[in-house]
Amino acid sequence: MKKIAMTAALGLALLGTPFILQAAEGGSIASKVEELGKMTHLKVSDMRAVKRDGLLRIQVTIANSSSDKQQLYYRFRWLDDDGFTVWEEEPWKPELIHGLQKKVISVVSPSFKATDFRLEMQSTENEGAPFSGSNAPGGITNQ
Numbered sequence: 199m200k201k202i203a204m205t206a207a208l209g210l211a212l213l214g215t216p217f218i219l220q221a222a223e224g225g226s227i228a229s230k231v232e233e234l235g236k237m238t239h240l241k242v243s244d245m246r247a248v249k250r251d252g253l254l255r256i257q258v259t260i261a262n263s264s265s266d267k268q269q270l271y272y273r274f275r276w277l278d279d280d281g282f283t284v285w286e287e288e289p290w291k292p293e294l295i296h297g298l299q300k301k302v303i304s305v306v307s308p309s310f311k312a313t314d315f316r317l318e319m320q321s322t323e324n325e326g327a328p329f330s331g332s333n334a335p336g337g338i339t340n341q
Contacts, residue, residue: 226245227242227245230245230315230316230317231245231316231317231319232316232317232318232319233319233320233324234318234319234320234324235320235321235324235325236324236325237319237321237324238264238321238323238324238325239262239263239264239266239268239321239323240260240261240262240263240268240270240295240319240321240323241260241261241263242258242259242260242261242317242319243259243260243261243300244257244258244259245257245258245259245317246258247315249313252310253306253307253310253312254276254306254307254312254313254314254315255304255305255306255307256274256304256305256306256307256315256317257302257303257304258302258303258304258317259300259301259302259303260293260295260300260301260302260303260319261299261300262295262296262297262298262299262300262301263298264297264298264323265297265298266297267294267295267296267297268294268295268321268322268323269292269293269294269295269321269322269323270292270293270294270295270319270320270321271290271291271292271293271319271320271321272290272291272293272303272317272318272319272320273287273288273289273290273291273317273318274288274305274307274315274316274317274318275287275288275315275316275318276307276308276309276311276312276314276315277312277313277314277315277316278311278312278313278314279313279314281314284309284311284312285307285308285309285312290320
C-alpha cells in the first residue's frame with residue numbers, strides 16, 4: 199500500500215514538469231518527427247515539452263551537420279489524446295540554419311485541447327524533397 203501511495207505522490211510531483219525526449223531513449227524524438235524525404239544534414243538533436251497554463255509548450259533543437267547553410271521548412275500538427283487533429287493545418291515556416299549551427303525553435307500550442315504534437319520537417323537538400331528549387335514554399339530556395 200505504501201508503495202502505491204509513493205508512486206502516486208511521485209506521479210503528482212512530476213505533473214507539470216517538462217519531459218525531455220532524447221534520441222538515446224529508443225527513438226522518442228523519432229516518434230514525434232515526420233520527415234518529408236530523407237533528411238540529409240538537418241536532425242532534431244533535442245526536444246522538450248511541457249504543459250503550462252493548459253497549453254503545450256515545445257522547444258526543439260535542430261542541428262546542421264553540414265558546413266553549408268541549409269534551408270529548413272517546418273510546421274507542427276497539434277493532436278488530442280486520441281490522436282485527432284485539434285487545430286487547422288499550419289503553413290510551412292522557413293528557417294535558415296547556417297553551417298554546423300544548432301538552432302532552437304520554440305512554439306506554444308494554439309489550443310487547450312492539444313495534448314500531443316508532430317513536427318513535420320522538410321529541407322531542399324532532402325532526398326526526394328517535394329520543396330526543392332522553385333517548389334519551395336514562398337519561392338525560397340537554398341542557394
